[in-house]
Amino acid sequence: MQPMTEFDPAPLIPRNARILDSRRVTAKERHFRLALEAPLGHRPGQFVMLSLPGVGEAPISISCGPGDEREVELVIRACGSLTHALHQRQAGDVVGLRGPFGNGFDLQDFEQRDTVIVAGGLGLAPLRSLIEPLAARPRRYGHVTLISGCRTPADELYRDKLRAWAQLPHVDVIRLVNDTAHQPWDGEVGLVTAPIPRLDLEIPNTLAVLCGPPVMYKFVIMALAARGMQNEQIYVDLERRMRCGIGKCGHCQINQVYCCRSGPVFRFDEVATLPEALT
Ligand SMILES: Cc1cc2nc3c(=O)[nH]c(=O)nc-3n(C[C@H](O)[C@H](O)[C@H](O)COP(=O)(O)OP(=O)(O)OC[C@H]3O[C@@H](n4cnc5c(N)ncnc54)[C@H](O)[C@@H]3O)c2cc1C
Numbered sequence: 001m002q003p004m005t006e007f008d009p010a011p012l013i014p015r016n017a018r019i020l021d022s023r024r025v026t027a028k029e030r031h032f033r034l035a036l037e038a039p040l041g042h043r044p045g046q047f048v049m050l051s052l053p054g055v056g057e058a059p060i061s062i063s064c065g066p067g068d069e070r071e072v073e074l075v076i077r078a079c080g081s082l083t084h085a086l087h088q089r090q091a092g093d094v095v096g097l098r099g100p101f102g103n104g105f106d107l108q109d110f111e112q113r114d115t116v117i118v119a120g121g122l123g124l125a126p127l128r129s130l131i132e133p134l135a136a137r138p139r140r141y142g143h144v145t146l147i148s149g150c151r152t153p154a155d156e157l158y159r160d161k162l163r164a165w166a167q168l169p170h171v172d173v174i175r176l177v178n179d180t181a182h183q184p185w186d187g188e189v190g191l192v193t194a195p196i197p198r199l200d201l202e203i204p205n206t207l208a209v210l211c212g213p214p215v216m217y218k219f220v221i222m223a224l225a226a227r228g229m230q231n232e233q234i235y236v237d238l239e240r241r242m243r244c245g246i247g248k249c250g251h252c253q254i255n256q257v258y259c260c261r262s263g264p265v266f267r268f269d270e271v272a273t274l275p276e277a278l279t
């Protein structure tokens with residue numbers, strides 16, 4: 001019989017995080033900045049488990065780039081009991097935080113490569129954690145093309161950051177909405193797939209990264225494949241319902257893969273044959 005390995009409960013115990021500020025950024029989303037007891041030491045694409053005692057706990061993507069600060073930034077959409085309760089919390093209030101969890105992106109993969117980043121709606125929140133380091137180190141990383149789409153102009157996240165990234169010589173930003181909804185709009189109208197055929201890409205040296213609503217993945221991957229991109233060049237950020245965040249409970253399972261540990265970031269060739277991966 002195998003000897004029992006000792007279970008380490010530490011990753012399951014939330015630490016206190018104090019809200020430094022919380023501001024409404026769209027009708028459904030608020031941006032939070034939290035003060036931490038110690039730096040997270042996260043990789044882009046990782047997530048934390050955020051909790052309120054007596055209300056619940058949920059995975060939330062880390063939106064800021066990696067760094068040494070004792071702070072973390074999150075964008076939270078109010079959609080259920082926990083997230084609605086979090087929207088009522090104010091500066092000075094304390095929440096519970098575990099993590100960082102998940103594999104995230106390995107920045108070494110992006111060295112001397114061009115990157116196409118496709119963000120749909122709230123998908124821009126986790127992808128900002130990757131865009132920031134890529135945009136900050138043009139000598140280490142290559143050209144970045146960011147395609148950011150949302151439903152209407154009022155739903156656009158990080159407008160100030162999108163404008164600032166667009167000013168950088170090594171970053172192109174294409175902003176789209178599905179519908180202007182009669183609101184002022186200075187970007188394009190259409191789906192995030194629309195610009196892909198016209199991008200000036202050196203395909204063998206380019207990686208693509210996608211995060212957005214489930215329906216988006218299949219069509220973006222088809223558009224990238226039509227440009228000659230292989231599954232090995234495409235990274236997808238997949239969300240599944242999670243409980244423990246550390247590969248113990250099975251809530252996040254896609255076939256034999258635990259999304260909380262092996263994901264949420266996957267190279268597409270690793271999950272392309274899993275029947276439920278893109279649903
Ligand atoms: C890795 C990861 C990162 C995430 N990052 C963010 C983030 O940065 N910001 C953010 O606002 N949300 C994020 N989410 C989603 C968030 O964790 C869920 O919306 C969470 O359920 C909200 O908790 P709640 O108690 O408020 O709502 P709940 O009461 O749990 O659910 C509200 C509604 O969302 C549905 N739902 C819950 N979880 C999922 C899911 N995984 N897939 C599809 N539908 C679901 C429920 O059926 C219900 O209709 C992330 C999820 C994962 C797995």
Ligand code: FES
Nearest residue numbers: 243245249250260
């Ligand atoms: S959330 Fe528990 S195994 Fe992944």
